[in-house]
Amino acid sequence: MPDRTPPDRPVVSIRFSAAEIASRVEEMATDLAGKLEPDTLVVSVLKGSFVFAADLIRALSRAGADWSMDFLTLSSYGSGTESGTLIFTKELRLDVRHRHVLVVDDILDTGKTLNAVLERLRRLQPASLKTCVLLDKPERRSGSLQADYVGFSIPNQFVVGYGLDYDERYRNLPYIGVLKNPPPAE
Numbered sequence: 609m610p611d612r613t614p615p616d617r618p619v620v621s622i623r624f625s626a627a628e629i630a631s632r633v634e635e636m637a638t639d640l641a642g643k644l645e646p647d648t649l650v651v652s653v654l655k656g657s658f659v660f661a662a663d664l665i666r667a668l669s670r671a672g673a674d675w676s677m678d679f680l681t682l683s684s685y686g687s688g689t690e691s692g693t694l695i696f697t698k699e700l701r702l703d704v705r706h707r708h709v710l711v712v713d714d715i716l717d718t719g720k721t722l723n724a725v726l727e728r729l730r731r732l733q734p735a736s737l738k739t740c741v742l743l744d745k746p747e748r749r750s751g752s753l754q755a756d757y758v759g760f761s762i763p764n765q766f767v768v769g770y771g772l773d774y775d776e777r778y779r780n781l782p783y784i785g786v787l788k789n790p791p792p793a794e
């Protein structure tokens with residue numbers, strides 16, 4: 609099959625292999641399954657968490673957890689590696705009131721995104737609110753926010769793959785990698 613990838617697309621070096629991610633997701637699901645309330649509402653924050661959330665819910669089922677799922681989309685304006693203004697572009701469809709909610713996101717970086725999501729959800733009066741992120745970049749945090757469940761902690765590097773994009777590419781990669789020659793942030 610011809611490779612139609614543009615020649616100037618940055619190269620990615622593998623940081624977490626598909627096997628490492630799969631085994632960590634399985635571990636997290638086992639831990640979560642022992643702690644989640646029955647019929648927990650899993651809220652996946654799109655777009656970045658869609659691959660992680662898809663793997664996590666199936667691992668949760670294997671581990672015996674009971675859940676239902678919804679999605680919300682927070683869009684950050686700007687296409688580079690820096691986040692801009694946050695806007696909710698897709699709201700939840702299910703009722704959150706009195707439900708036990710687990711928010712699933714890809715990366716906890718400055719905390720701006722997760723804080724906005726938590727603020728929005730708290731207003732809907734859930735019975736409880738927990739957070740689960742695949743990646744944590746504690747160096748970049750602007751407040752004291754911590755996730756209840758973390759897959760991997762990483763230094764301040766821009767990563768792609770496994771749902772994470774750079775300018776809407778790379779979400780398909782089965783591993784998480786670092787851009788070797790990232791173009792300058794806009």
Ligand code: 5GP
Pocket residue numbers: 656691713714715716717718719720721722765766767768772773774
């Ligand atoms: P925060 O609002 O915590 O600064 O950033 C969280 C969001 O920014 C993540 O949900 C993710 O969408 C994006 N983000 C932060 N760091 C990275 C990164 O290294 N790679 C990618 N692709 N997105 C990131």
Ligand code: MG
Pocket residue numbers: 653654655656657713714715721
């Ligand atoms: Mg995100």
